[in-house]
Amino acid sequence: MEPTDYYPVPHAVAKHANLDANDYQQLYQYSITHPEQFWEEQAKARLSFSKSWDTVHNSNLSQGKIRWFEGAQLNIAYNCIDRHLKKHADKVAFIFEHNDPTQSYSLTYQQLHEQVCKLANVLKAYGIEKGDRVCIYLPMIAEAAIAMLACARIGAIHSVVFGGFSADALANRIDDCQAKVMITSDGGYRGNKITPVKANVDKALQHTSYIKHVIVIEVTKTPIDWNSERDIWYHHVMEKANNDCPCEPMQAEDPLFILYTSGSTGKPKGVLHTSAGYLLYAATTFDYTFDYHEGDIFWCTADIGWITGHSYCVYGPLANGATSVLFGGTPDYPDYSRFWQVIDKHQVNLFYTAPTAIRSLMRQGNAPLQTTSRQSLRILGSVGEPINPEAWHWYYHHVGQERCRVVDTWWQTETGGHLLTPLPGATPLKPGCATQPFLGIQPAILDTDGNECQGACEGILVIKQDWPGMLRSIWQNHQRFIDTYLAPYKGYYFTGDGAKRDQDGDYWITGRMDDILNVSGHRFSTAEIESTLVKHPAVAEAAIVGYPHDTKGQGIYAYITLMNNTQPSDDLKKQLISYVRQKMGPIYGIDLIQWAPNLPKTRSGKIMRRLLRKIAANKLDNLGDTSTLADSDALNNLIEDRQNIETP
Numbered sequence: 001m002e003p004t005d006y007y008p009v010p011h012a013v014a015k016h017a018n019l020d021a022n023d024y025q026q027l028y029q030y031s032i033t034h035p036e037q038f039w040e041e042q043a044k045a046r047l048s049f050s051k052s053w054d055t056v057h058n059s060n061l062s063q064g065k066i067r068w069f070e071g072a073q074l075n076i077a078y079n080c081i082d083r084h085l086k087k088h089a090d091k092v093a094f095i096f097e098h099n100d101p102t103q104s105y106s107l108t109y110q111q112l113h114e115q116v117c118k119l120a121n122v123l124k125a126y127g128i129e130k131g132d133r134v135c136i137y138l139p140m141i142a143e144a145a146i147a148m149l150a151c152a153r154i155g156a157i158h159s160v161v162f163g164g165f166s167a168d169a170l171a172n173r174i175d176d177c178q179a180k181v182m183i184t185s186d187g188g189y190r191g192n193k194i195t196p197v198k199a200n201v202d203k204a205l206q207h208t209s210y211i212k213h214v215i216v217i218e219v220t221k222t223p224i225d226w227n228s229e230r231d232i233w234y235h236h237v238m239e240k241a242n243n244d245c246p247c248e249p250m251q252a253e254d255p256l257f258i259l260y261t262s263g264s265t266g267k268p269k270g271v272l273h274t275s276a277g278y279l280l281y282a283a284t285t286f287d288y289t290f291d292y293h294e295g296d297i298f299w300c301t302a303d304i305g306w307i308t309g310h311s312y313c314v315y316g317p318l319a320n321g322a323t324s325v326l327f328g329g330t331p332d333y334p335d336y337s338r339f340w341q342v343i344d345k346h347q348v349n350l351f352y353t354a355p356t357a358i359r360s361l362m363r364q365g366n367a368p369l370q371t372t373s374r375q376s377l378r379i380l381g382s383v384g385e386p387i388n389p390e391a392w393h394w395y396y397h398h399v400g401q402e403r404c405r406v407v408d409t410w411w412q413t414e415t416g417g418h419l420l421t422p423l424p425g426a427t428p429l430k431p432g433c434a435t436q437p438f439l440g441i442q443p444a445i446l447d448t449d450g451n452e453c454q455g456a457c458e459g460i461l462v463i464k465q466d467w468p469g470m471l472r473s474i475w476q477n478h479q480r481f482i483d484t485y486l487a488p489y490k491g492y493y494f495t496g497d498g499a500k501r502d503q504d505g506d507y508w509i510t511g512r513m514d515d516i517l518n519v520s521g522h523r524f525s526t527a528e529i530e531s532t533l534v535k536h537p538a539v540a541e542a543a544i545v546g547y548p549h550d551t552k553g554q555g556i557y558a559y560i561t562l563m564n565n566t567q568p569s570d571d572l573k574k575q576l577i578s579y580v581r582q583k584m585g586p587i588y589g590i591d592l593i594q595w596a597p598n599l600p601k602t603r604s605g606k607i608m609r610r611l612l613r614k615i616a617a618n619k620l621d622n623l624g625d626t627s628t629l630a631d632s633d634a635l636n637n638l639i640e641d642r643q644n645i646e647t648p
């Protein structure tokens, strides 16, 4: 390995860090040989319980039974807010940085407490009880975090749906979890655009009848339709609400939230996280991965609609009594220096973003950096997809001025928090490498027969033991939970990712092993996009694959077979692209379409995606074994025609 591709921990960093290399080694060994003692100590140090547990750990991974701290009682909002009030009532919990840079404000823990109690009382007044589901469909505003915490306070289960999902996608999620109340807004800001939010809710509610009340937050003051039997202005009800709301005592394993994520087959999965274990894992990873010190300002740029927003905008920071910046804007508005401006403005110490954002800013060159100092930064985090070395170097050398440790955190919606990551004071860095397991995590690499590989190797990444932050089920489909994660390799949690382990025992993620795409750090199911496309009257058949894309990581490439009576045209391509965006949401932007009069299939009728991926990537030199193809003309025609498709 090149010496420049290896960044040992500077002595001064190790000295001031929460954990240095020795601490990590010792604690890690302890955490995997004595997991119950380890997590029990962490729980005692980090959380407040109103009743202690009977057992720390009572799981059976292959049977799909995952239980931590059974018998214990706690409340998540109490742990995130109330217990900090004694010493830190006036400390800032959230800094909200508005899309418009002149409109930012802060909420102290005391102020947050008041808002959360009021909204919790409003929810109760509209019939929400412990265990009921509340859907949150909002742009990135502080009220999104308030809404999550209000649910947690009264034991309601929140299901946040990202604002970039369509009305149909929203309706499906409401149906699946049978949410009774919706919390939304009139509109949202995104750069110089205003996005329709309430209009999508209105559309979604034509297709589902579970929602009884819609609480609407006034954000953009744009005109909206109003259904007076159902719709309620947030500011009206909040004005009158009582600010005293006791915390509902919850069992450790009571559900905290459902968050939908794409699977490789079928409809999106409602990933279910529960209370004590999830919060403990979010709190512990936040503390160690970002080397949090009292007084640090932390900024995670993710939207609350994703797990990153749940664990590292809200639950992890607040459980640590930290100050968390919530960002309602975009990296390019008003210009490409926005991230760096915000870092200087709020003196951000710990910064956490996605490779896709880093790459798109890197493309702008260093001029936008030069107007800012970024001296406050100490840690730079990355999440969502592998960070390519070029982007890593730019992040490390230019954004962080070679002073900041880069933590490349690998994890998933299902894992609740980081599973593989460097720790700032403990782990030498390698660009593009997620390095070492977090405390309590035992990764393994399997070959295709399911045997564990030793030493340096490459294969299927699995986890050997459950951990407190792991999902407990798929909402109302426990069998799917077992089938997806636990049945593929008995006794292991199956991640769906491939990985390499090098000579030093460091882990490198090689990408998904299934038909899931990672576009700009978001998960897309190829099957879901295909089934949307075939609903269009012009489409007979569709196959979606990913291809390498400069900023998005992967782009979406669609092969489409048209109905016999339909003529291909550029106009039809545009129509199909907008059809998918409209049906699934604006984040589902197909990048390229290739007409496929026939798709290459095996004799048993299976589409040969491996070949389609090669054609999409324009990597035609080595197609591998094509002997199982039913009709080689289909393949040859696609290869020939590929040259006519321009890769943007």
Ligand code: WT7
Pocket (backbone or CB within 6 Å): 261, 307, 308, 382, 383, 384, 385, 386, 387, 408, 409, 410, 411, 412, 413, 414, 434, 495, 496, 497, 509, 511, 512, 518, 521, 522, 523
């Ligand atoms: C998938 C999970 C985890 C929150 C954001 C995405 C990929 C995530 C990394 C990383 C390489 C990564 C994996 C994983 N991924 N982080 N640091 N290096 N790949 O959550 O939507 O559940 O997606 O994102 O493929 O399985 P998600």
